[in-house]
Amino acid sequence: MNRLLVLEMIRQHRPVSRAEVSKLSGMSATAIGRIVGDLIEGGLVRETDQYSSGVGRRATMLDIDIHSILSVGVEVDRNVAKIGLIDLDGNIVAQRRYELDRSSAQPEPIIGMIADAVGGLAGEQGLDMSKLIGVGVGMPGVMDPASGTAVFSAQMGWSNVTFAPMLAEKLGLPVVLDNDLKVKALGESGTAAISGDSKTALISIGSGVGSAIVIEGKIYRGANNIAGEIGHSTIDPNGKLCECGKRGCLQTYITDLAMLQEAGQIKPVASIAELVALMKSGETWADNIIDRACTYIAITINNVVCTYNPDTIVMAGSFIDIDPEILERVRGKLKEFIWEPFVGTFQLTRSRLGEQAIMIGAAKLALQQYLGNGLIQQ
């Protein structure tokens, strides 16, 4: 974790001296010296020919070598596989995208696609494969990063698929597999989350409702990597029956499907975009459906704030992304639902990385593993 922190400091403040990094990080000069040595040997950091200005001994400045290594980020869901090469700045150097259908959304074909894409992308970029430090994969469902197994994914229709080891064998690269929302939160948590004492919670609303929290740059997993599954927290013991068999789960109120089903009582509506358009054209019933969803989103935010006490909440999902007005409506309702001691304790924002967040977050997780496992050298 310290390697990552030092790398992040250098990245943000480059060019920067060892002494400044020590001051910024609060770590001892000895520790910084050792870690910077590791990073230089690993080719991630280099000494520049610049020197610090000002009084005192001249110090060599450090810079980061953004393209010294690349990390592969992969997003897989029922409909799509996205594979990207991501640099140390979190930028996408190159990417491929495959549409999936029922026959291709199986472990073997997806692993083949990813392997082809990684080889193809590296070839196009004229990259030596040794520059790729590893692969991170974000997938919906219960994932076990320790064994790299997709334990259960309703969306993929998979259970106990040893996805990461299979892909690692095919590629000859380390692979880390995690839940899509968890890596998305890691992607969104940005640089502040690594260098500071930050707690970023992501709330996602779409086919389900979920959350994830990144604490000081690290995904909080809970005992079984299923922390944050708020979609099945109970909001009303006498509420609507959920697909999980319980009553009144949060996600019976605010998923896309729940809204479209309700709309269907008036007229068939095919998408959230259509529902929002109907609201904008003045249909009161569409406005009512959206308004109630916004109320439950505000409640969800309160409940997430009461448990995790984050400093940042990132809202993600098509309903939120479709129109900035939605989040503003939610914001307006927060007054009514946020408990007073929490007022002003958090920033509420929309996703910064949008559609790329899972891929970028997965690549970041692979980088964390690489640095944390001491793959540079011990």
Place this chain on the structure above:
Amino acid sequence: MNRLLVLEMIRQHRPVSRAEVSKLSGMSATAIGRIVGDLIEGGLVRETDQYSSGVGRRATMLDIDIHSILSVGVEVDRNVAKIGLIDLDGNIVAQRRYELDRSSAQPEPIIGMIADAVGGLAGEQGLDMSKLIGVGVGMPGVMDPASGTAVFSAQMGWSNVTFAPMLAEKLGLPVVLDNDLKVKALGESGTAAISGDSKTALISIGSGVGSAIVIEGKIYRGANNIAGEIGHSTIDPNGKLCECGKRGCLQTYITDLAMLQEAGQIKPVASIAELVALMKSGETWADNIIDRACTYIAITINNVVCTYNPDTIVMAGSFIDIDPEILERVRGKLKEFIWEPFVGTFQLTRSRLGEQAIMIGAAKLALQQYLGNGLIQQ
């Protein structure tokens, strides 16, 4: 944190060799050598005259010196101040208890009481004050451990009281102040939480409803040390008005007061004990009130499990403690409310330390600070 881990390993496995500690902790022999050196120099650990048996080089065994240092644990609420000297095994060596009333539940008198008690207890035990490494205080409300300030405590009627610095000055000892439930969870988290990869959540039901989580031996605070305040999570947007001004907060369903108020519609009931007695004597209405509380407790457990994914849930509070049957009734309802992927992921238990949990947990926090701040030596 590593010092605490090593100390805990030695405590649990004593007598134990450095090599075994290294093996158990997964830390390098060098790191263990250095930390054990610190602990020996600090007087917490000593070399015994036993040697490891078996093949290979004979190794000196380490033991812990349980009474080498003591930590002071303090619980303060509106009604009572408890002060205890706690040893490295988490046992109470000596304690005092003061009943408080409106005039004595003020910062100055309480600080005086604690100082008197610490001096008096040390004197009775024939202890040199230098054996006391610090004081931990658990108090209801929003506490800021960084500055030692009681930011806001509705129960005490305090705001922005710089309690820890005031007490530290009076005693000449480091003082750490924290929220009562947070230190209680730390106390209950036991030794497993320190040595393992454990996540212990505490849910407390009494004058309010709250929770706290200890992640790998460390209290999770959130951004403002108010993580876990689930009493004001919204269960029903159209529910009863809460004292906080919002509608349908969880604590409008299951606090002692909420139950007694409901009972009052039938006849005046003075205490939860009386209500439980009425249930046991066959009063259906008393049974209904208790049954609904149990339903909401089961819902609360589900919601805590969905967010934190703990491996252990400790239930605390008078309602739970009054009769083992209550927790069994809650357990019976879990089937209906726990989302399937979480079934079997956690142990549900009653408080192990009961009335002493806050005091013992506060002392443990003081010990963590002592070891973590390198007060032994750097």
